[in-house]
Amino acid sequence: GNSVTQMEGPVTLSEEAFLTINCTYTATGYPSLFWYVQYPGEGLQLLLKATKADDKGSNKGFEATYRKETTSFHLEKGSVQVSDSAVYFCALRGSSSSASKIIFGSGTRLSIRP
C-alpha cells in the first residue's frame, strides 16, 4: 500500500541556516504530494503541494520538488527563522479513487535557535 517515510527528528538549527527535511514515498501511479506544518498549539496547515512529477511547490520560502525517479519530495528552505519552529509532515494522496485518502508521515520536529 501507499506509505510515506520522512527523516526523524528533532532537527535543531541556528537561525539563517539551510534546512532540508527528507521525505520519500511508496505509491502506485502518480500520487499528489504535500507538506503540512503544525505550529505549537495549532492545527495542521497545508504548507505546499505538488500534483505531478517535476512540479515544485513553494510557500513562505519553503520549496519541495516532486521527484518521480527517486520517489522523493524533500522540503528545503534557504534561511530558517525562529518562527519556523514547528512539526512538519510529509503526506501523499493516491491517484486512484480507491486510494484517495491522505497518508501522513510520522512528522519531523524542527527547532530553530536564535
Place this chain on the structure above:
Amino acid sequence: EAGVAQSPRYKIIEKRQSVAFWCNPISGHATLYWYQQILGQGPKLLIQFQNNGVVDDSQLPKDRFSAERLKGVDSTLKIQPAKLEDSAVYLCASSLEGPAEQFFGPGTRLTVL
C-alpha cells in the same frame, strides 16, 4: 472566516469510561474527517463523511468507536469503552470537496488512565 472548531481541547478519563468529541467544520464544507494522531506519529484517518454519508471508515475500530454527522454539519466521535491505547490527539478536518485542501481544527487531546 471561522476555522474548524473542536471541543473539548483536553480530556482525561479512566479506561472503560466513555468519551465524546465534537467538531464544527468550516461553513459550507461538505467533507469532514476525523483523524487519530498518536504521539510521535502522523495523523491516521478514522472516518470520512461526505455531507452526512460515510465515505471511508475502514480504519475505524467499530467495536468501540462510532461517529455521526447528523444534518451534514456538526459531527461527534465517541469512544465506548476507552482503552489505554486510545490516548492520542483527535483531529477534525473539513474540505469543500475531496481530500486535497483540508483545514484542520486544533484537536482534542485525550488521555486514558
